[in-house]
Amino acid sequence: MINSSLKQLGDMLQAKKISSVELTQTFLSRIREYNPNINAYVALDEAKTLAQAKAADARIAAGNAAPLTGIPIAQKDIFCAKGWHTTCGSKMLANFVAPYDAHVISQFDAAGAVNLGKTNMDEFAMGSSNETSYFGGVKNPWDFDRVPGGSSGGSAAAVAARLCAAATGTDTGGSIRQPASLCGFTGLKPTYGVVSRYGMIAFASSLDQAGPMAKSAEDCALMMNVMAGFDARDSTSLNREKEDYTRDLNKPLQGLRIGLPKEYFAAGLSADVGKVVMDAVNEYKKLGAEIVEVSLPNNGLSIPVYYVLAPAEASSNLSRYDGVRYGHRAAEYTDLMDMYCKSRAEGFGAEVKRRILIGTYVLSAGYYDAYYLKAQKIRRLIAQDFVEAFKQCDVIMGPAAPSTAFKVGEKVNDPVAMYLEDLYTIAVNLAGLPGMSIPAGFSTSNGGKALPVGLQMIGNYFDEARMLNIAHQYQQVTDWHTRMPELNTQKEAA
Ligand code: GLN
Numbered sequence: 001m002i003n004s005s006l007k008q009l010g011d012m013l014q015a016k017k018i019s020s021v022e023l024t025q026t027f028l029s030r031i032r033e034y035n036p037n038i039n040a041y042v043a044l045d046e047a048k049t050l051a052q053a054k055a056a057d058a059r060i061a062a063g064n065a066a067p068l069t070g071i072p073i074a075q076k077d078i079f080c081a082k083g084w085h086t087t088c089g090s091k092m093l094a095n096f097v098a099p100y101d102a103h104v105i106s107q108f109d110a111a112g113a114v115n116l117g118k119t120n121m122d123e124f125a126m127g128s129s130n131e132t133s134y135f136g137g138v139k140n141p142w143d144f145d146r147v148p149g150g151s152s153g154g155s156a157a158a159v160a161a162r163l164c165a166a167a168t169g170t171d172t173g174g175s176i177r178q179p180a181s182l183c184g185f186t187g188l189k190p191t192y193g194v195v196s197r198y199g200m201i202a203f204a205s206s207l208d209q210a211g212p213m214a215k216s217a218e219d220c221a222l223m224m225n226v227m228a229g230f231d232a233r234d235s236t237s238l239n240r241e242k243e244d245y246t247r248d249l250n251k252p253l254q255g256l257r258i259g260l261p262k263e264y265f266a267a268g269l270s271a272d273v274g275k276v277v278m279d280a281v282n283e284y285k286k287l288g289a290e291i292v293e294v295s296l297p298n299n300g301l302s303i304p305v306y307y308v309l310a311p312a313e314a315s316s317n318l319s320r321y322d323g324v325r326y327g328h329r330a331a332e333y334t335d336l337m338d339m340y341c342k343s344r345a346e347g348f349g350a351e352v353k354r355r356i357l358i359g360t361y362v363l364s365a366g367y368y369d370a371y372y373l374k375a376q377k378i379r380r381l382i383a384q385d386f387v388e389a390f391k392q393c394d395v396i397m398g399p400a401a402p403s404t405a406f407k408v409g410e411k412v413n414d415p416v417a418m419y420l421e422d423l424y425t426i427a428v429n430l431a432g433l434p435g436m437s438i439p440a441g442f443s444t445s446n447g448g449k450a451l452p453v454g455l456q457m458i459g460n461y462f463d464e465a466r467m468l469n470i471a472h473q474y475q476q477v478t479d480w481h482t483r484m485p486e487l488n489t490q491k492e493a494a
Helices: 006-014 020-038 046-061 103-111 153-160 177-183 217-227 271-286 299-320 336-347 350-363 368-389 415-422 426-431 464-477 487-493
Strands: 041-043 072-076 114-119 166-170 186-189 210-214 257-261 290-294 395-399 435-443 451-458
Touching: 006 020, 006 046, 006 217, 020 046, 020 072, 020 114, 020 487, 041 153, 046 114, 072 103, 072 153, 103 114, 103 217, 114 153, 153 166, 153 177, 153 210, 166 217, 177 186, 177 435, 177 451, 186 217, 186 464, 210 217, 217 435, 217 464, 257 271, 271 290, 271 395, 271 435, 271 451, 271 464, 299 350, 299 368, 299 415, 299 426, 350 368, 368 426, 395 464, 435 464, 451 464
Parallel strands: 072 114, 072 166, 257 290, 257 395
Antiparallel strands: 041 114, 166 210, 186 210, 186 435, 395 451, 435 451
16 A cells, blocks of 8 residues: 555545545554654644544545545645644744645645645755754665755655655755655656745745655656646746646657757766666667757856855845744843844754855845856856757756765765755756656665666656656656665664
C-alpha cells in the first residue's frame, strides 16, 4: 500500500477496499517508527489528521469523492495551515500558529486530501541540504550519513521513505528538483505563476513557486490538478483556464526533440551522474526521441545573478520579522531599536543573516546599479538563452544536481560549494520556466550505498502536461521511480 500510486490509492478508497482512516494510520505508524531518525516532520497532529480522514471517509460514502479524497499528503512547513504550527524552519516562527490557510492548503482541503503533517526544511527555504533548519537536519533515507538535499528536505525524505503518499514543496532555485534527485522521486516546479503563492511564506517572490513531490509523473499530474489555478489573492497568479494535467500522459513520444545543453555536461558534473543521465537519454531515443545539442551560454552566470537577486528580495521580505507583530521577540531589551536588533539577532540563523546582509548591500544607494540592476539585465539574457534553445528542441534534458547526495556536514562551512548544488536548476527559476527531476538510476561510485540520480527536464512555458507525458512514458519502461530505500538497516546504522 505504501508504494501504491495516488491513482491506485484513490481507486482502493473509492471501491472501499480500504478507508482513509486505515490508510492514514498506516502512514502515521510509519512516521512514529521512522521519523525519530529521519526528522522529516516538524509538526504532527494526529487528532487533526484523523478528523480529516474521517471526513474523507464520509465524503467517499456519500459518493462525491474527488481523485485525492482520503489520501494523506505531507505539507512543507512553508505553507500556512490554519491551526497548525507554521515555522518555515526558523526559530523566528517557532511559536507561530497560522491563523489562515495558504491557497495550496485550501486546495488540498477542498479536494478532501488529508494533511499528514508539516515537513522540515531549510530556514526560510535557504539551503541545499536541509542543514540550516532550526529543527535540525533531515537524513537521506538511502543513507542516513547523507543529506536529503534542500530546501524541501523534509518533504523529500518523507516521499522517499514512504512516510506519506505524496508531498508539497517549493522551488526558488532548485528546492524541489535537487532533493528529488538526491532522494530518488519525481518533483515538478511549475511555470512561475501557475500555483498561487498566497499563504506561502515569501523568500524571493519573483522566483518562489510551489509544486508536487511524488513517486511518479502520474502522481505529480494528479497533485497539479489540485494545486494549480488562478487565485486573485496572489498578484502574480496567472489567470488561465483550468487544465487537466493527466490529459497527455499516454501520448507517444515519436519525433520528440530533446535538447542537451553542452554547458550541462561540462566541468562541475560528476562522471557517475553524467553516465546515468545519458543512459536515460538513450532510453528516450528508444522511445522515438531525437537528440539535438543546444547551448545556454549564460548558464554560468545564473548562480552569481541569483545570489544578488534572491538575497535582495529576501532582505525585503524578511524585514517583516521585527518582533512586534508575530514571531520571536527578545525577552530583554532597552528600547525599540534594541528590541528589533535582539529579536532578529536571536530569531534568524547564520545563513538567513548572510542573505539579509548581501541583499541589503546590493540594494543600497551606492551599489544598486552595479549589482541589482546589472543582475536584472543578465537575468533577461539567461531567459533569452532558453527562448533560443526552444527553437531547436521541445524539451531540454540534463542533470538536476551535479552529484549524488553528499555527506552531512560536508558543505556546511563552504557556502559557495553549497550554492553550486543549484548549477543546473537556478536558471530555470530566473527564466520562470517549468522544470522536473525524474528518478533515472543509481550510482555506487562513492564506494558505499547505492544513491539515486535524477534526470532534469526543462520545458517551455506552460508545457507541464507535455513534460508529465514525457516523464510518464519513461516511467512505463523503467522502474527507478518504484525503488524504495531499506529503512531498517538504516535505522540500525543511525
Ligand atoms: N539552494 C538555493 C538557495 O539556497 C535554492 C533554495 C530554494 O529553491 N528554496 O537559495
